[in-house]
Amino acid sequence: MIENVTHKQEEKKDTQGKLNFYLKMVYKDKTGFAGMIIVLIFFGWSFIQGMLEIFSGMFSDPHLGSILLPHNPFNFNYHISMQGPSSTYLLGTNAEGEDILSRLLYAVPRDAFIAVLVVASAILIGAVLGITAGYMGKMTDEIIMRVTDAFLAVPALILVIAISVVLNATYTGAIIGLMVVWWPIYTRFFRGQTLKIKNLDFVQASKINNVSKIRFFFRYLFLNDTDPIIAYAALDFGNVILTYSTLAFLGIGLTPPIPELGSMAADGVGALPTAWWWAIFPGLAILVIVIGFVLLGDRLQDIISNRINY
């Protein structure tokens, strides 16, 4: 019993130490730090605005959703249709006279939600399949990896399009499509890591000590696999946002009055030479968000593969 308690404390200390180490290393590098700031602002804003949107739906009070925004994102006003950037409308207005900045800010929480959901599900499925494949080996390994290869063979975007269109191109369809397509790369990662550590002494020792199966799976295999996966996952949030915005650009996964970054750009492309702000600013917004994840992920990758000091 006492042994167990100390074990748990050690675990906690261990993960905290790791986190502190990563934060310190990210903090040391200017670009990595900038990436982290962008990511924090993105998630912070998404959380606040997302909560407000949920509450405004719950209390059926449309004002609550736009309380923090400069203008009401759903306010049609044809007097100010297609106005360029100005001090009142910082990023201009679209054909219906809706403020583009407000619409951008209103659309962001969905991207954060989808990114978290898809990456988390991919890590979960990837961990289960990858660790199983790596640990069991032989026929199980062969079957899982062939299926993984089949999913990796088609470009992710094309397969997501196929799945979500077959599911009638709805919002749920887009999310399911992304979730179905996103796991294979994590399966490969987890399998590779498991193969690396499964013959190490501490894994063998845990078997002798009769550690329970769930604990063995989670504590010994999953947690020890995660290092390179954290860095990749940070990058991958950006990939999910890019792919989702591309889907929205093609008109998949829209729930009309609610704006999407990709579909705003798609609407704006038609008005391109004159109302350039309509297509370019949503695109730039995606670029900034994704660059945050890319910088952070890149820095984390450097830290984990010990390439910091070169």
Place this chain on the structure above:
Amino acid sequence: MQSKTVLFIVRRGINALITVVILIVFLFSLIHIIAPSPAAMARIYAGSPHVPPAELLTIEKTYGLNKPIYEQMIIYMVAIFHGNLGVDPTYKVPEISLIAKFLPRTLELVIPAIILSVAIGIFTGALAASKRRKPTDHVVKGVYLATWASPPFLVAAMLQLFIGYDLGLLPAVHMVNPLLNTPQNYTSFPILNSIIARDWPYFISLIHHMILPVIALSLISFGIVTRLTRSSMLDIMETDYFRLSIMKGVPRKKAIYSVALRNASIPLITLIALLFAYSVAGAVIIEDIFDYHGMGWFIVHAIYTLDYIAILDTTIIVGLSVIAANLIADILYGVLDPRVRLE
């Protein structure tokens, strides 16, 4: 040695075949999950929910939709390997003829784009590796990270806006000047047709319209080449033989560009398949924005009309071509670098 190479190629070939079969089984089950009954499947093949029952029955008969599901799966797979992908519900012609029309046009974009992005990638990667940890290195890294992070429609829209509309240097939309007469169809590649017909105005117009989409495609995909070139060149610059060549008195520049770059370019072969996949996926958006009537445009229109058959068939064709590209890259790599074969 010879038999080992053959064994390697055969093993990779079998793996590729298994991958194809699993992919087809997945797509087959996908469509059968949303349309579990023969009548629902027949409606999908007819392309509209409002079809007279008599027509549904004939469709059920022609596609064998009343047979048990495993039998249907085998029929479907055999049909695909015979090049029979069904009749498109929107255009009412065999799907394979549509793909044969649109795929070559996309290849005309994708192949120059791959060549361009490999060229840009090797150049910038070598530059970054030789100027490691200096401002040039950071600038190169900043540029490729930015192109990685930018959505394809932003790149395309920017090019269209600045080069197409503001400067007016190149046409911003369409495949070719619509006022010109199309030359006769000798092949399915418009460029080859215009060359065979010696229709030079048409040829020049085609090239003019190609430039912006090709640049857009290579901009979104060159970063991965830069990254791999840089890291594999840095690896080689640590090796003994590279140091030896410096010690022997080979000038540093020559050592970097001939010794290191040549050895670093072998792993790049594996990237070509990946680049192909990237570019085909990017072409979906870029062809839509530039109104270039290729495979991507076809896919986008299939999305608008919810044409399931066209979507699934294009997915199969894209999957097949990417698997084939992967196989070729694997074999080439194995032939060029014998160490890979041992795995």
